[in-house]
Amino acid sequence: MRRTVCDLHAELVRYNLVAWTAGNVSGRIPGEDLFVIKPSGVSYDELTPENMVVCDLDGNLVEGEHSPSSDTAAHAYVYRNMPEVGGVVHTHSTYASAWAARGEAIPCVLTAMADEFGGEIPVGPFALIGDDSIGQGIVETLKGHRSKAVLMQNHGVFSIGTDARDAVKAAVMCEDVARTVHVARQLGEPLPIPQDDIDRLYDRYQNVYGQRSPR
Amino acid sequence: MRRTVCDLHAELVRYNLVAWTAGNVSGRIPGEDLFVIKPSGVSYDELTPENMVVCDLDGNLVEGEHSPSSDTAAHAYVYRNMPEVGGVVHTHSTYASAWAARGEAIPCVLTAMADEFGGEIPVGPFALIGDDSIGQGIVETLKGHRSKAVLMQNHGVFSIGTDARDAVKAAVMCEDVARTVHVARQLGEPLPIPQDDIDRLYDRYQNVYGQRSPR
Amino acid sequence: MRRTVCDLHAELVRYNLVAWTAGNVSGRIPGEDLFVIKPSGVSYDELTPENMVVCDLDGNLVEGEHSPSSDTAAHAYVYRNMPEVGGVVHTHSTYASAWAARGEAIPCVLTAMADEFGGEIPVGPFALIGDDSIGQGIVETLKGHRSKAVLMQNHGVFSIGTDARDAVKAAVMCEDVARTVHVARQLGEPLPIPQDDIDRLYDRYQNVYGQRSPR
Amino acid sequence: MRRTVCDLHAELVRYNLVAWTAGNVSGRIPGEDLFVIKPSGVSYDELTPENMVVCDLDGNLVEGEHSPSSDTAAHAYVYRNMPEVGGVVHTHSTYASAWAARGEAIPCVLTAMADEFGGEIPVGPFALIGDDSIGQGIVETLKGHRSKAVLMQNHGVFSIGTDARDAVKAAVMCEDVARTVHVARQLGEPLPIPQDDIDRLYDRYQNVYGQRSPR
Numbered sequence: 001m002r003r004t005v006c007d008l009h010a011e012l013v014r015y016n017l018v019a020w021t022a023g024n025v026s027g028r029i030p031g032e033d034l035f036v037i038k039p040s041g042v043s044y045d046e047l048t049p050e051n052m053v054v055c056d057l058d059g060n061l062v063e064g065e066h067s068p069s070s071d072t073a074a075h076a077y078v079y080r081n082m083p084e085v086g087g088v089v090h091t092h093s094t095y096a097s098a099w100a101a102r103g104e105a106i107p108c109v110l111t112a113m114a115d116e117f118g119g120e121i122p123v124g125p126f127a128l129i130g131d132d133s134i135g136q137g138i139v140e141t142l143k144g145h146r147s148k149a150v151l152m153q154n155h156g157v158f159s160i161g162t163d164a165r166d167a168v169k170a171a172v173m174c175e176d177v178a179r180t181v182h183v184a185r186q187l188g189e190p191l192p193i194p195q196d197d198i199d200r201l202y203d204r205y206q207n208v209y210g211q212r213s214p215r
Numbered sequence: 216m217r218r219t220v221c222d223l224h225a226e227l228v229r230y231n232l233v234a235w236t237a238g239n240v241s242g243r244i245p246g247e248d249l250f251v252i253k254p255s256g257v258s259y260d261e262l263t264p265e266n267m268v269v270c271d272l273d274g275n276l277v278e279g280e281h282s283p284s285s286d287t288a289a290h291a292y293v294y295r296n297m298p299e300v301g302g303v304v305h306t307h308s309t310y311a312s313a314w315a316a317r318g319e320a321i322p323c324v325l326t327a328m329a330d331e332f333g334g335e336i337p338v339g340p341f342a343l344i345g346d347d348s349i350g351q352g353i354v355e356t357l358k359g360h361r362s363k364a365v366l367m368q369n370h371g372v373f374s375i376g377t378d379a380r381d382a383v384k385a386a387v388m389c390e391d392v393a394r395t396v397h398v399a400r401q402l403g404e405p406l407p408i409p410q411d412d413i414d415r416l417y418d419r420y421q422n423v424y425g426q427r428s429p430r
Numbered sequence: 431m432r433r434t435v436c437d438l439h440a441e442l443v444r445y446n447l448v449a450w451t452a453g454n455v456s457g458r459i460p461g462e463d464l465f466v467i468k469p470s471g472v473s474y475d476e477l478t479p480e481n482m483v484v485c486d487l488d489g490n491l492v493e494g495e496h497s498p499s500s501d502t503a504a505h506a507y508v509y510r511n512m513p514e515v516g517g518v519v520h521t522h523s524t525y526a527s528a529w530a531a532r533g534e535a536i537p538c539v540l541t542a543m544a545d546e547f548g549g550e551i552p553v554g555p556f557a558l559i560g561d562d563s564i565g566q567g568i569v570e571t572l573k574g575h576r577s578k579a580v581l582m583q584n585h586g587v588f589s590i591g592t593d594a595r596d597a598v599k600a601a602v603m604c605e606d607v608a609r610t611v612h613v614a615r616q617l618g619e620p621l622p623i624p625q626d627d628i629d630r631l632y633d634r635y636q637n638v639y640g641q642r643s644p645r
Numbered sequence: 646m647r648r649t650v651c652d653l654h655a656e657l658v659r660y661n662l663v664a665w666t667a668g669n670v671s672g673r674i675p676g677e678d679l680f681v682i683k684p685s686g687v688s689y690d691e692l693t694p695e696n697m698v699v700c701d702l703d704g705n706l707v708e709g710e711h712s713p714s715s716d717t718a719a720h721a722y723v724y725r726n727m728p729e730v731g732g733v734v735h736t737h738s739t740y741a742s743a744w745a746a747r748g749e750a751i752p753c754v755l756t757a758m759a760d761e762f763g764g765e766i767p768v769g770p771f772a773l774i775g776d777d778s779i780g781q782g783i784v785e786t787l788k789g790h791r792s793k794a795v796l797m798q799n800h801g802v803f804s805i806g807t808d809a810r811d812a813v814k815a816a817v818m819c820e821d822v823a824r825t826v827h828v829a830r831q832l833g834e835p836l837p838i839p840q841d842d843i844d845r846l847y848d849r850y851q852n853v854y855g856q857r858s859p860r
Contacts, residue, residue, distance in 0.1 A: 015234065019445065019602055019603065019606040020599055020602050020603060020606075022542060022606075092540070092542050092606070092610070094606075094609055094610050094613060095613060097540065097610045097614075098610050098611075098613035098614035098616075098617075099614075101539045101540060101610065101611065101614035101620040101621065102614055102617065102618050102619070102620050102621065103621045104617075104618070109316045109369055110307070110312065110316060110369055110370070111343075111344070111369055111370045111371075112237060112307050112370075112371070126621075126623070126627075128541075128627060128630060128631065129541070129631070129634065130634060153621065154539055154540055154541055154620075154621060154623050155540070155541045155542075156541075156542070169235055172234055172235050173234065173235060176234040176235075176237075176307070176309075179309055180307070180309050180312045180313050180316065181313075181316065182613065182616070182617065183309060183310060183313035183397065184312075184313035184314075184316035184317055185617055186313075186397070186401060186616060186617070187313075187317065187319075187397065187400055187401070188317050188319070189317070190316040190317050190369070191316065191317065191318045191341075191368065191369060193341070193369050197341075197343060200343060201343065201344070204344065204345060230664065324746045324799055325737070325742065325746055325799055325800070326773075326774070326799055326800045326801075327667060327737050327800075327801070384665055387664055387665050388664065388665060391664040391665075391667075391737070391739075394739055395737070395739050395742045395743050395746065396743075396746065398739060398740060398743035398827065399742075399743035399744075399746035399747055401743075401827070401831060402743075402747065402749075402827065402830055402831070403747050403749070404747070405746040405747050405799070406746065406747065406748045406771075406798065406799060408771070408799050412771075412773060415773060416773065416774070419774065419775060449660065449817050449818065449821040450814055450817050450818060450821075452757060452821075522755070522757050522821070522825070524821075524824055524825050524828060525828060527755065527825045527829075528825050528826075528828035528829035528831075528832075529829075531754045531755060531825065531826065531829035531835040531836065532829055532832065532833050532834070532835050532836065533836045534832075534833070556836075556838070556842075558756075558842060558845060558846065559756070559846070559849065560849060583836065584754055584755055584756055584835070584836060584838050585755070585756045585757075586756075586757070612828065612831070612832065615832055616831060616832070
C-alpha cells in the first residue's frame with residue numbers, strides 16, 4: 001500500500017499537476033481505520049515506500065518518521081465521512097485551479113466528462129486550512145454528487161475514488177477537461193450536451209465499461 | 216503489425232495527445248479482413264505487442280486476452296466502409312477537442328494545413344458510443360473529403376491514413392494546427408489563404424513531396 | 431555550495447522557467463562576503479560544480495575560469511543590501527514575464543499565493559542592465575515586502591530566499607501562480623480573498639508549517 | 646559539421662519547436678560553397694551524422710543517400726545572397742506561427758527581445774514552396790534588419806545566424822518571446838520600451854556581452 005501510494009505521486013508529476021511539493025495522494029488501508037499519505041514537504045523525487053506515513057481517521061500519525069502532509073486533516077475528514085471512498089488526491093493543477101479562482105463550475109460539454117464525472121465538476125466553499133473546514137466543504141459538495149472531483153474556491157482540486165489509483169485518474173481527467181473546456185470557451189460558447197445523453201454516457205461508462213475492464 | 220501498432224501509441228504520449236488511457240491506434244492487417252487495436256483500459260506504459268488485440272471488421276475479438284478498446288466499433292466501421300484506409304487513430308487532444316466542443320471547423324490558414332489536410336478540418340455529428348453512430352459520422356464526413364481528420368462534436372478527433380503510422384501523423388498534425396490556429400485567433404483574425412494556393416500546396420505535397428520521400 | 435547552486439539550475443529547466451541560457455541561480459556562502467553564481471553563456475547541460483564561479487559582494491570574480499553571469503551585478507546588489515537573503519534567482523519565465531511586460535502586479539487570488547507570497551507579487555521599475563539600476567529596483571520593491579519575488583517591468587522575475595533552494599522554490603511558485611491567475615482572468619474576474627484570510631494563511635505557512643517541516 | 650547540424654535538431658525537439666518532421670537546421674561548411682542540411686522526411690529520432698546531406702548553394706544534392714529537406718531551396722537562397730550567414734533554421738513553432746498567420750510583427754516589449762533581435766520580429770510575404778519565392782522573402786525582409794528571425798506569413802519562422810548553433814538560438818528565442826508577448830497581450834497592452842533603450846540594450850548585448858562570452 002505504501003508502494004502504491006508512493007508510485008502514484010509520479011503520475012501527478014507526469015501529468016504536470018503539481019509544482020514543487022504542492023500535491024498529495026492518500027489511500028485507505030482496506031479493512032482498517034487507517035490511510036497512507038505523503039510526508040510533508042518531501043519532494044517527489046525523494047518519495048519512497050519507506051518514507052510514506054500512516055495516519056488514523058482523525059489524521060493522527062500512527063507510523064512513519066516524517067510529519068504527514070499538511071492536508072492530512074482534509075483527507076482524514078473525507079475517509080471518516082465517506083466510507084465508500086478508498087483514495088483521495090489534492091492538487092493545485094493549473095486549469096482546474098483557474099476555474100476554482102473564479103468560483104465557477106466546469107460545464108459538461110465533453111463526452112469524456114459525462115463518462116467520468118456524470119455532469120459538471122462542482123465548486124466547493126472557500127475554506128481555510130487548520131481545522132475541518134476544507135474536509136467539510138469537500139464532503140458537503142461531493143456526497144450524493146456524481147462528480148469525483150471538487151474545485152475548492154480560490155484553492156485547488158480534491159478528487160476521490162474507490163481506491164488511490166481511481167482518485168488519481170479523477171485528478172488527471174479533471175485537469176484535462178478543465179483545460180479543454182477553458183480553451184473551447186476562449187473563442188466562443190461550447191455546445192451543450194443534452195442531459196439525457198449525459199445520463200446515458202455516465203450510466204454506460206460506470207456499468208458496461210466498468211464490467212469489461214476493471215481499471 | 217502488433218509491434219507497429221503498439222509502438223505508435225508512444226507517439227500519442229510523446230505529443231501529449233492523450234491523458235490516462237483515452238486514445239487508441241489501430242492498423243489494418245494487409246490482405247485480411249482484420250485489424251490490430253489497443254486493448255481496453257491498459258495504460259500506455261503497459262502496452263506490449265503481445266497484449267494488443269486482433270478484431271474482424273465487425274469489431275469482434277479474434278485474437279487476444281484483453282477486451283478490445285471501447286472505441287473498436289468506430290474503428291471497425293471505418294475499415295468496413297473505407298477500403299482505402301489502413302490505419303485509424305482516436306484521441307481527445309486538447310485543442311482539437313476544444314474546436315469540437317464548439318462544433319467549429321478549423322479554417323485553413325497555415326501552409327502546413329494545406330499540405331496535410333488540403334483545406335479545413337471538418338466537424339462530424341454529435342454521436343453516442345454503443346452502436347454505429349460514431350463510425351457513420353466519421354465516414355459520412357471524411358468520405359470524399361481531403362481531410363484525414365474529423366472533429367467529432369463534443370467528443371474528440373478521429374484520423375485516418377493509408378496505414379497506422381500515416382493516421383498517427385494526421386492526429387499529431389491535427390492537434391498542432393488546431394493549437395496554432397487557436398492561438399492565432401485569440402488576438403485577431405488570421406489571414407485567409409486563397410483557395411487556388413491551398414489547392415497548389417495540397418497537390419504538391421501529396422504528389423511531388425510524396426514521391427521523393429515515402430513517409 | 432558549488433554543487434548545490436549547480437544542481438538547482440536543473441530545477442529551472444525541469445519547470446520550464448528558462449530558454450537557452452537565460453536564467454541563473456546564486457547562493458551566498460555562509461559566513462563570508464561571497465556568493466556562488468552561474469557562469470555566463472554556459473548551457474544548463476554543461477554546468478558542473480567546477481565551472482560555477484565565486485564573486486564578492488561587489489560582483490567581482492574571486493574564483494573560477496569563466497566570466498560570471500551577466501546578471502551578477504544585480505545579484506551582488508541584493509546580497510549587499512539585504513543581509514537576510516541567502517539566495518537569488520533570475521528567470522524570464524513566460525507567465526510572470528507577461529505580467530511584467532504589462533507592468534501589472536499579480537493579485538492574490540489563490541491560497542497557495544497567500545501561503546508563499548503573503549499577498550500580491552509586485553512590479554519593480556524598468557531598469558537597464560549595466561549598472562546598479564536593476565539591483566536597486568529589486569531591493570526597493572522587496573525590502574519590507576512579504577513577497578519573495580518581483581516582476582521587473584518589461585524584463586522578468588527576480589526571487590529571493592533564505593538560501594538558494596528557497597529562492598528557486600519562490601521562482602517556481604511565482605511562475606505557477608502567474609500562470610494560474612492568468613488563465614483564471616482569461617474568462618472573467620477571479621474572486622478576491624479577504625485581507626484577513628490572506629494574513630492568516632501567510633502567518634500559518636511561515637510559522638506553523640515552517641516549524642514542522644524545514645523545507 | 647554533419648554531427649553539429651545533426652545534434653542541433655535535438656534542440657528543436659527539446660524546446661517543442663517541431664511536430665513530426667516539420668523543421669530543419671542547416672549549416673554552411675566554412676570556406677566552401679556547400680551546406681549540411683536535414684534529409685527529407687526522416688524523423689528526429691533517426692537522424693545521424695551519416696544521414697545528413699550536403700548541398701551546393703543552388704540546393705543541389707552533392708553528398709548523401711537521402712533527398713535533402715523540401716525546404717532546401719530556401720536555405721540555399723539565403724546562403725547565396727547573405728554571405729555573412731552561416732546557419733539557417735526553419736520551424737512551424739506554435740506562437741511564432743500564430744503571429745505569422747495574422748501577418749503581424751511581434752512588438753519589442755521585452756528586454757530579452759531587444760538583446761537578441763534589436764527590435765520587432767518582422768513579417769515576410771506569403772510565398773509558395775517550389776521556387777525561390779520563400780528564399781527571396783526571407784532575404785528581402787532580413788537584409789539590413791537587426792532581427793535574426795522572420796515570420797513568413799501563414800507559414801512559420803526562418804531564423805539565421807553566424808553559424809548553425811546561433812541560428813538555432815534565434816529560433817528558440819523567437820518562439821520564447823512570441824509566446825511571452827502573446828500571453829502579455831491576452832490581458833491588455835504591454836508597455837512599450839523606448840527606442841533609445843532598445844538601441845542601448847541591443848548594442849550592449851551584441852558587443853559587450855558578445856566579447857566576454859563567445860556563445
